[in-house]
Amino acid sequence: MADKSFKNNIKKKKKKVLISVKETIAKIFSNKKEYTEAMGRRKTAVARVRLYDAKKNEVMVNGKKAEEFFGTAELVEKVYEALKDIPSKYTISAYVKGSGINAQAEAIRLGVSRALLKIDSSLKSSLKAKGYLKRDPRSVERKKPGLKKARKASTWVKR
Secondary structure, three states: OHHHHHHHHHHHHHHHHHHHHHHHHHHHOOOOOOOEEEEEEEOOEEEEEEEEEOOOOEEEEOOEEHHHHHOOHHHHHHHHHHHOOOOOOEEEEEEEEOOOHHHHHHHHHHHHHHHHHHHOHHHHHHHHHHOOOOOOOOOOOOOOOOOOOOOOOOOOOOO
């Protein structure tokens, strides 16, 4: 019985987050604006990225500005890396879930790169050379039975 109420609470929280994200996006953009959408993944992080034409580069992640969401300049820099050498400006709206903030930043970067390719295919060589189009497949190795972790065994004792 407690499991059902716990799951319902999680679903309600997810719905509240999605509603707040949609409201903040609606404030920034009118519904009539066109956008380019792409997905980016890293470990278990999944990012849905939308690019809108704008006057300056700006990134919104889950309804917050990228600086506010990530907190560190290094992670914010990862998100903006794909936009550095592009002459046109975009406002980016990203919805991210799963994994940690580093993997989320890299997932957004991949999503932005893929969306830029949809807009202008001539950017492929420069984005590929920098490694922004490669999906990093590394993830956590599963735990094996009889071991403490994926490879860590209990200490062997002779007697």
